[in-house]
Amino acid sequence: MNRRAFLVGLGVAVPLLAVLAVAFRYDPKIVESPLVGKPAPRFVLTDTSGQVHRLEDLLGQPVVINFWATYCPPCYEEHPVFLAAAERYRGRAHFLGVIYQDDPALIARWEEQLGAWGPTLVDQAGTVAIAYGVYGPPETFFIGRNGRIEEKIIGGVSERALEQILEALL
Amino acid sequence: MTRAASISLMPPAGSPVRRAVGAVGIFLLAVSASTGATFFGQSPPLGVDPRADLGDPAGAPRHGAELERSTDELARQLRCPVCQGLSVADSPSESASHMRAEAERLLAEGYSPEQVTGYFESTYGEFVRLAPRARGLNLLVWLAPAAALVLGALLIVRYVRRGAPAAAPELAEDPSEDLAEDLAEYRERVRNEVGASLSSSREGGRSGQK
Numbered sequence: 001m002n003r004r005a006f007l008v009g010l011g012v013a014v015p016l017l018a019v020l021a022v023a024f025r026y027d028p029k030i031v032e033s034p035l036v037g038k039p040a041p042r043f044v045l046t047d048t049s050g051q052v053h054r055l056e057d058l059l060g061q062p063v064v065i066n067f068w069a070t071y072c073p074p075c076y077e078e079h080p081v082f083l084a085a086a087e088r089y090r091g092r093a094h095f096l097g098v099i100y101q102d103d104p105a106l107i108a109r110w111e112e113q114l115g116a117w118g119p120t121l122v123d124q125a126g127t128v129a130i131a132y133g134v135y136g137p138p139e140t141f142f143i144g145r146n147g148r149i150e151e152k153i154i155g156g157v158s159e160r161a162l163e164q165i166l167e168a169l170l
Numbered sequence: 171m172t173r174a175a176s177i178s179l180m181p182p183a184g185s186p187v188r189r190a191v192g193a194v195g196i197f198l199l200a201v202s203a204s205t206g207a208t209f210f211g212q213s214p215p216l217g218v219d220p221r222a223d224l225g226d227p228a229g230a231p232r233h234g235a236e237l238e239r240s241t242d243e244l245a246r247q248l249r250c251p252v253c254q255g256l257s258v259a260d261s262p263s264e265s266a267s268h269m270r271a272e273a274e275r276l277l278a279e280g281y282s283p284e285q286v287t288g289y290f291e292s293t294y295g296e297f298v299r300l301a302p303r304a305r306g307l308n309l310l311v312w313l314a315p316a317a318a319l320v321l322g323a324l325l326i327v328r329y330v331r332r333g334a335p336a337a338a339p340e341l342a343e344d345p346s347e348d349l350a351e352d353l354a355e356y357r358e359r360v361r362n363e364v365g366a367s368l369s370s371s372r373e374g375g376r377s378g379q380k
Contacts, residue, residue: 101265
């Protein structure tokens with residue numbers, strides 16, 4: 001075998017394999033949030049019934065903020081998880097839903113058919129979604145008692161994950 | 171009359187034990203004070219102003235054509251969060267229009283494009299930049315193509331300078347002569363075999379006609 005050709009081939013293949021070995025560990029669809037560990041951005045939003053909600057009013061308890069939409073299939077799957085969790089943790093944690101670019105009529109129909117697990121806030125101008133760096137629903141933020149974003153889940157939330165995170169925040 | 175001896179529970183002044191007891195006492199006092207303050211006092215408000223990290227605008231407020239031009243330029247550098255590789259300027263999505271509107275608002279207030287980009291980066295991460303910063307591991311993206319181009323050019327130059335490959339070894343002067351000798355033997359055998367088979371078929375035909 002030509003020794004030089006072998007060494008050149010090795011010099012190309014080994015770094016390439018190393019890069020692939022590292023890169024395949026990451027899901028290209030997931031983007032790490034720079035907000036985890038930082039204070040949660042404040043907001044004032046109105047829910048679908050016209051009531052105003054301020055994040056700063058929710059003192060002393062963990063807050064779960066879920067950005068969702070009726071056109072999002074994982075949002076269907078995680079809806080029962082939030083229904084159950086909001087009931088189980090009533091009085092110990094706050095659950096807020098923020099609509100992400102959706103039709104109010106569809107939201108109303110959704111809640112009529114599937115039920116609502118908390119206030120459904122309307123982010124008309126998308127400023128809250130921008131402040132939280134939302135790439136697309138569903139995305140869920142867990143805010144601790146200290147007002148810091150402790151965890152962010154991209155995609156549907158499982159019952160187990162939600163319970164694990166909330167129990168750690170309580 | 172003797173004076174009753176007084177019994178003191180406190181260790182003597184200056185002793186290590188007394189110093190340790192004092193330190194523990196101060197610690198416990200601090201803990202209880204902070205706990206009391208947390209319980210009875212005002213907790214820090216939940217949440218921060220999303221624009222807290224922006225600081226003051228670096229420049230003067232923008233209007234009209236200047237604002238539109240700055241917004242367009244910046245929108246071309248920001249990635250639409252719901253699209254595949256599209257800029258905020260090119261994307262028809264609602265997310266992109268919201269980001270563009272927010273960028274326009276901030277630029278109108280006098281924030282520089284770098285400040286506005288930094289704001290989006292603080293919430294979305296570096297991925298919101300369509301072109302990654304030329305630093306750290308990102309340098310690979312910028313340098314690797316150039317390095318590959320240079321390497322390729324060097325290989326081509328080296329190959330060209332090495333010259334034409336060595337000429338192939340010459341064949342025999344007239345190969346047909348050797349070939350003719352080799353084939354002569356086989357031609358003779360073919361003639362003999364064909365001749366023999368023709369003779370036998372003629373004799374067979376004559377005997378059949380009788």
